[in-house]
Amino acid sequence: SDEIVELLRGADLVLGNFETTLGTKGYPAPKTVVLRSTSSILEDLRKMNVRAVGLANNHSTDFGYEGLFETMELLDRAGIRYSGAGRDLAEALRPAILTFGELKVALLACASDMLDHAVATERSPGLAPLRVDVQISYEARKHQEYVSPYPNIFTRVDEDDLKNLLIVIQKVKKEVDLIVVSIHWGLSLQPMVLEYQTDVAHRLIDHGADVIMGHGPHVVHGMEMYERRPIFYSLSNFILHESKDAL
Numbered sequence: 001s002d003e004i005v006e007l008l009r010g011a012d013l014v015l016g017n018f019e020t021t022l023g024t025k026g027y028p029a030p031k032t033v034v035l036r037s038t039s040s041i042l043e044d045l046r047k048m049n050v051r052a053v054g055l056a057n058n059h060s061t062d063f064g065y066e067g068l069f070e071t072m073e074l075l076d077r078a079g080i081r082y083s084g085a086g087r088d089l090a091e092a093l094r095p096a097i098l099t100f101g102e103l104k105v106a107l108l109a110c111a112s113d114m115l116d117h118a119v120a121t122e123r124s125p126g127l128a129p130l131r132v133d134v135q136i137s138y139e140a141r142k143h144q145e146y147v148s149p150y151p152n153i154f155t156r157v158d159e160d161d162l163k164n165l166l167i168v169i170q171k172v173k174k175e176v177d178l179i180v181v182s183i184h185w186g187l188s189l190q191p192m193v194l195e196y197q198t199d200v201a202h203r204l205i206d207h208g209a210d211v212i213m214g215h216g217p218h219v220v221h222g223m224e225m226y227e228r229r230p231i232f233y234s235l236s237n238f239i240l241h242e243s244k245d246a247l
Contacts, residue, residue: 008048012100015107016045016238017182017215018053018082019060023070026063029115034062042078052096054109054182056084056127057216061118065125084109084128084182085120092120092128093168097176104176108209110165111184112157113216130165130183131158132196155196162200166207173208181209186217186234193221193233201231 008014020035022042028034045053053075061068068085075082081096095106110130120126135154169179181204185197201212205227212231214221221234 005048008050011049013098013105014049014051015180015182015213016050016053017057017109017184017213018055018071018075019057019184021060021063021067021071022074023063023067025070026065026067029062029064031062031115033059035059036063036067039074042074042080045080046078050080051098052081052083052107054084054107054184054213055082056092056109056111056114056129056182057184058111058113058115058118060085060127061115068125081107082109083107084111085126086128087125089120089122089126089128089164092126093164095168095172095179097172103178105178105180106172106176107180107182108165108168108172109182109184110161111216113184113186128165129158129161130185130200131161132156132185133158134187134194153194155194157196157200162203165204169204169208178210179208180211180213182213182215184216185214186221188217189219190217191219197233198224201233202226205229205231 020037022037022039072082072085081098083094083096084092086092086094095108098105110128112130112132114127118126119129133156173179186194204212210229213235214233215235217234218237219234220236223233224231
């Protein structure tokens with residue numbers, strides 16, 4: 001609505017998770033849902049004062065590396081910064097640095113929900129990973145009851161992926177005033193926060209992160225103040241057009 005646009009335009013800094021691809025290059029990935037938006041959406045983002053977005057999510061490679069690279073190029077042309085994707089792991093882990101007033105802010109994006117081929121490595125392109133092993137018990141699957149992370153759901157985060165993020169946070173902390181970590185994680189429509197999410201969020205803050213911006217489950221989860229810093233475990237969807245466009 002016009003009221004929301006005006007609210008965003010009056011904000012000092014607007015960040016988001018960009019969960020689609022742009023352009024015409026590449027071929028659809030072998031998955032049930034693939035997302036692609038027209039480049040006109042960039043003008044909408046600029047009208048809403050969006051200055052940087054996270055590209056680490058399960059739809060950024062819906063049209064392969066070609067589609068990912070074209071999306072990055074179009075965002076560059078529009079003057080919208082991004083984090084979470086790159087031509088190798090180092091670039092994917094590189095935060096977007098922004099300034100407003102006298103403050104310098106870093107946006108660092110990562111994802112636990114992506115196809116294996118989408119994970120960036122030292123020699124291949126892709127997304128900044130925070131991989132998580134999720135095992136759902138037979139009883140939970142049978143009754144579709146995700147009532148508690150114990151004992152129905154077992155999770156284990158990839159310590160190497162987490163270590164890479166912590167190293168970047170500690171390094172960039174010397175250069176900026178505020179670090180926002182955008183994380184695409186969790187299970188679709190999960191009704192509660194999983195054990196690893198709390199642990200990971202706390203560890204990120206302990207190493208220098210200031211805001212945790214979680215998304216992925218398509219539902220709103222609770223927030224937590226930890227060490228006087230906010231953790232938004234799941235912000236749900238802001239704009240989700242069932243046709244092709246998603247943010």
